[in-house]
Amino acid sequence: MATKTNPGNYFEDFRLGQEIRHATPRTITSGDMALYTALYGTRFAVNSSDEFARGLGLPRAPIDDILAFHIVFGKTVPDVSLNAVANLGYASGRFGEPVYVGDTVSTTSTVIGLRQNKDGASGIVYVRSIGTNQRREMVLDYCRWVMVRKKNVDAPVQSSVVPDLPDAVQGGDLIVPHKIHIGSYDFDLAGSRFVWDDYEQGEKIDHVDGMTIEEAEHMMATRLYQNTAKVHFDALMQKGSRFGRRLIYGGHIISLARAISFNGLANAFKVAAINGGRHVAPTFAGDTIYAWSEVVAKTELSGRRDVGALRLRTVATKDKPCADFPYKDSAGTYDPAVVLDFDYTVLLPKRV
Amino acid sequence: MATKTNPGNYFEDFRLGQEIRHATPRTITSGDMALYTALYGTRFAVNSSDEFARGLGLPRAPIDDILAFHIVFGKTVPDVSLNAVANLGYASGRFGEPVYVGDTVSTTSTVIGLRQNKDGASGIVYVRSIGTNQRREMVLDYCRWVMVRKKNVDAPVQSSVVPDLPDAVQGGDLIVPHKIHIGSYDFDLAGSRFVWDDYEQGEKIDHVDGMTIEEAEHMMATRLYQNTAKVHFDALMQKGSRFGRRLIYGGHIISLARAISFNGLANAFKVAAINGGRHVAPTFAGDTIYAWSEVVAKTELSGRRDVGALRLRTVATKDKPCADFPYKDSAGTYDPAVVLDFDYTVLLPKRV
Amino acid sequence: MATKTNPGNYFEDFRLGQEIRHATPRTITSGDMALYTALYGTRFAVNSSDEFARGLGLPRAPIDDILAFHIVFGKTVPDVSLNAVANLGYASGRFGEPVYVGDTVSTTSTVIGLRQNKDGASGIVYVRSIGTNQRREMVLDYCRWVMVRKKNVDAPVQSSVVPDLPDAVQGGDLIVPHKIHIGSYDFDLAGSRFVWDDYEQGEKIDHVDGMTIEEAEHMMATRLYQNTAKVHFDALMQKGSRFGRRLIYGGHIISLARAISFNGLANAFKVAAINGGRHVAPTFAGDTIYAWSEVVAKTELSGRRDVGALRLRTVATKDKPCADFPYKDSAGTYDPAVVLDFDYTVLLPKRV
Structure with missing residues (x-):
């Protein structure tokens, strides 16, 4: 047996x-989309509105x-x-x-x-x-x-x-879904007038907003993804761990940081690549997450006049606002507030 | 830059x-509908059942x-x-x-x-x-x-x-969607036999049920509405505020009060107007919300024999059941338990 | 009046x-499905994937x-x-x-x-x-x-x-929806290779995983089901009860136990019958739920070579892992950790 x-x-x-x-x-299902909005408050128009998505050549909101x-x-x-x-x-x-x-x-x-x-x-x-x-x-x-x-x-x-x-996905390997073309992009509805051209390499953006996490939220998210790692769910077992409590799934912080990054990157309508990422420190219910981003590189996409790529580093912190861009000290040691160091590439409309 | x-x-x-x-x-999306039910427990049949909605002439549940x-x-x-x-x-x-x-x-x-x-x-x-x-x-x-x-x-x-x-939306300005007609309205399925004719001006109804609010709930609701006011989400920032904690979006209380009002107003199948409303006091996680209503006015709708309007005042309290209808004292000062004073107009079937 | x-x-x-x-x-709605996944983390493939459900002859995931x-x-x-x-x-x-x-x-x-x-x-x-x-x-x-x-x-x-x-639904009364036939059942995607034939009467399975419950979760679940029992929602009223706090809807524990039972019963793709069930003790937010199952009986279904039934007893505990299968002592008294004793019948594919 x-x-x-x-x-x-x-x-x-x-x-x-x-x-x-x-x-x-x-x-x-559309239930997944609604829960994702409820859990992170994301506002990227292309994922929020079928009509807006159609303006980008997509059949409906992905x-x-x-x-x-x-x-x-x-x-x-x-x-x-x-x-x-x-x-x-x-x-x-x-x-x-x-x-x-x-x-x-x-x-x-x-x-x-x-x-x-x-x-x-x-x-x-x-x-x-x-x-x-x-x-x-x-x-x-x-x-x-x-x-x-x-x-x-x-x-x-x-x-x-x-x-x-590789350190990063190369520009030539980035995939822009072939249906996407910036046709009737409406900047009012998108929430910002800043396009690819307006960002500079090395530019840092404090995304300002903070979000405090509850146990019910990160567990609902992690179960929605059918992620079964016990450390996120079993408070009794975790009492005996070195943290003494449930750990939050690292991906929950990525989603929070991306949602918070809307304020400053509203037109970054698509994530094209994840170049790398490190969950620098664990997070727990009660932590308040903030985020800032740096433009690591600007990439033109061959054959595309309407879309450009930005390689970003988005850093999330806990219990520390990001006006002064907390990151690493001169010895390369992370600021103790940093919980996520995420290197990814997003697509934005170019000025035509 | x-x-x-x-x-x-x-x-x-x-x-x-x-x-x-x-x-x-x-x-x-239907995910929004499911979350709304999960957050407030609303039971109005027209919003719960496509079949019931069709009985009112609507294509499906709004x-x-x-x-x-x-x-x-x-x-x-x-x-x-x-x-x-x-x-x-x-x-x-x-x-x-x-x-x-x-x-x-x-x-x-x-x-x-x-x-x-x-x-x-x-x-x-x-x-x-x-x-x-x-x-x-x-x-x-x-x-x-x-x-x-x-x-x-x-x-x-x-x-x-x-x-x-204006103090209130006038009867002639109320909109009854033209498709709505009370055809095969099923009072068993709606949950009550009381129609427009059964309510009297000045009548007060204690809605009895109480609902305690959790941080995860009001934040999920407020993010679902893509409402970005920081006071609802950032516990760290709010520690420094005069309240010392996250404030609940006032609209969350309106939804709770409306859902609780089902017990006594089950046939108020549609909100036609918001005449006025005041968030009398802030609410916080841990508060238990109760509600009562007064029928402020009864309005016949021109050309409609099947539907009538009730102007209601629904008062929500925190941590105080509403059997004695807490409101204002003789000097016009609100009972300290009152958190919402909401003046709105609903539609009900008339007796035929 | x-x-x-x-x-x-x-x-x-x-x-x-x-x-x-x-x-x-x-x-x-599909919102109900997404919320159910978010609340319990259920992973039975037939309810998760339209494609998988079609492999069982169903039009889509029920x-x-x-x-x-x-x-x-x-x-x-x-x-x-x-x-x-x-x-x-x-x-x-x-x-x-x-x-x-x-x-x-x-x-x-x-x-x-x-x-x-x-x-x-x-x-x-x-x-x-x-x-x-x-x-x-x-x-x-x-x-x-x-x-x-x-x-x-x-x-x-x-x-x-x-x-x-009756003590149990008899085998002849079990309903296998007539469309169901085990055609292209994919055991990799289902998450286990164990079929009906591999289980033995009297076999006990520790489902291993534990899940801690939050107030927001059980209230959202219970409202989603439009269950109006006040004891689940009104913390103020419950302060005066003998428990001093909100009681969790017993069905929430059934759902948790069924979701946890995936680990050991992944191919139990359908519940066919509820033979009996007892909520042995109340549960509260903060409790961590574990579960184990015993195969009470194996039943062949007349005319079906592809599907067999298992009558199961699934026992859920709070704050006690189930490696030693906590149940009743020799006097028939439940172990104080037991909260649910659930007797039901599931369908599994048979080896062909």
Whole structure:
């Protein structure tokens, strides 16, 4: 009589090149869109209004790109990170086809790297995960690496392979869904007159607004994404952890930061890439999240006069407003208020 | 390099006759309806059941009128009341076309009055806001006035204009959507046998039920309406305010009171007008809201034998049940438990 | 001038054979599905993916059966249990037609038993409730009994009738919606390879995961089901109760237990029957819920080679993990951690 529950994979269970078809395909509903708005207060017009989306050549409002990320990501948790010690990083994330209500999203992953830690008790697993819709079109393709416990410290492991991951998605690899063209873009309705041309490399923007997080909110969000990591839900178990309480899913902070970034980046109508990201410190219910952004680079897109890309670093803090852009000190140590250092690329209309 | 964030408008920024097209058009989804039910527990059959709505001549269940109000209102906040000291009042609110899932709602406002306060540090801004659907049909047309800070106390301002706003929407101005006719109205399914004819002017109804508010609930509601007023979300900033904590959006209390009023007004299937309203005292998470109503007036609608209007005053209290109808003392001072004094007009079936 | 509020029925108001058409028909939306996922984190693929549901012969993903139960149940509260002292039990629950987005669900009940308690202050009311969709097809047919207060202790009551309710729904009475056939069932996407054949009578499964409940969550859930029992919502009133705080709707625990049971029962794609159930102890916000299941019986379904039934007992506890299957001691007294003892029947694919 086999054990029926899923113990998750331990470090020694992964094999280089292993392919995993993750469970729980998910048909996106307008309920997901409403909950996403209720949880983060996002205001990007293209995700809020079918009419506005049509002005960009889209059939109707797609879901927020970061919501698509959470749905794709959540499916990987039971197989990849149920026994994780830490979620270490992201790279090479590219968004493909926009996701619409009615689309069914599935995720598959490939193990692209494995490196045991020196203590032999854990190791780093690198996976490339691809989310697809019901037509097998790619909606998100990204890499992440996590530190995973070994179940048996003495279990033999493969020799180390660490994949060569780029610092950022290159401009030529960015995907602008081919339907998108800036036709009748209405800047009043979008909430800002600032276009791609108005931003400068090195420019810093304090997004001003703060948002305090409640336990009910981050748990509802994380369950909506069908992310099963226990640390987010089980207060009794967490009492015995070093934090003494439930940890908030790091992706919840990404969504808050993106929603807060509307104030200053209202025309960043699409996330095209996730270049990298680090959850610098854990967050808990009661924390108030603020954010600021720096324009890391401006990229012209070949063949596109109407759309340009900005590579951004958005930094989120807890319990510290961002008027003075808290980040790292001269030794490279993060300000203790910083919780997220997120490197991504967004699309904006260009001035015509 | 211009500041990219929205500083909001200060009193001296408004001009009489100024028209503002507000940002963030919003396509209504069934997710909004489900969340509205989850947040308030509303039970009016016409908003709960497509089948029931068809019995009234409607194509399907429209969204709750007060939800439409919140969506229209929320869009005005970044332009009108980001620097508000207080939301002072409402008048002349008329609901037009019912709002359905799939409709895209936008709001425009006109400044109809300006009056600087004697201290010169703030002034009162009167706006008329009109919410429309994607066919440019009016869904809500209402006035409100707010006290807004000046940025520069010495800034010159226009001479005072205070608009002449009526005490109540007149019967002849009430809109009964032309499709509505009381055909196969099922009183069992509606939850009450009391029709327009059964209510008397001056009658008071204790709605009995109480509802305690959580931080997660009022924040999810207020974000769903894309209302960006910081006082509702930023606990850290609010610690330094005179209240020491997050303030609940006043409209959240209107929705609670309307949902609670089902018990006693189950057949008030539509809100036709908002005559006036005052948020008498602030509310906070942990408060338990109760409500009672008085029938202020009964109005026959010309040409309608099947529908009549009741002008109601619904009073909401916190932490005090309403069996003895708490309101004002002989000097006109509100009972300290009162938080909302709401004057509106509803439609009910008439006995045939 | 009649009292307009609903006082609910007291024990002496019920009559044997009485039929009650409950209020508030409800059109199911995809918002309900999204909220259900956000509240419980359920992962059964058939309810999550339209594509997966089509592989079982269904037109698209039906709502979770327990969500259908809550919607049908909620409507009975204002008429049956507004003056209830306790919800005592369930029996003979059979699920019929699956419920889909767009269906409108209504409930009618028949009083099938009445027995006054010896103290004369209350009595037990037995009702059979039937939920139907807009085509009058049965979606759920179940019995429950509740202890209801008398308003007037001296009111005469009918002689006692206690219905003969079966211990369990018999295999021949189980309904497998005729469209369901296990065609292209994908075990990777379902999340487990264990089919009906792999489970043994008497087998116990610890579902491992724990979920802590917040006030905002259980109130949003209970309002979503339009269940109006005040004990769940009014913290001020509850301060004066013997519990001193809001009680969580027992059905919320059923949903949590079912969602948690995915880990070990991922292929139990449908609840076919509720044989019985007991809310052993009350639950409150802050409690962490765990669950384990025992396979009570395995049932072959006549004419079905592709689907089999398991009768399960799922036991939920609070603040106690279930590795040692807490239940009753030798005297039949429940472990103090047990909050739910739920006896139901699920369908799983058979090995072909």
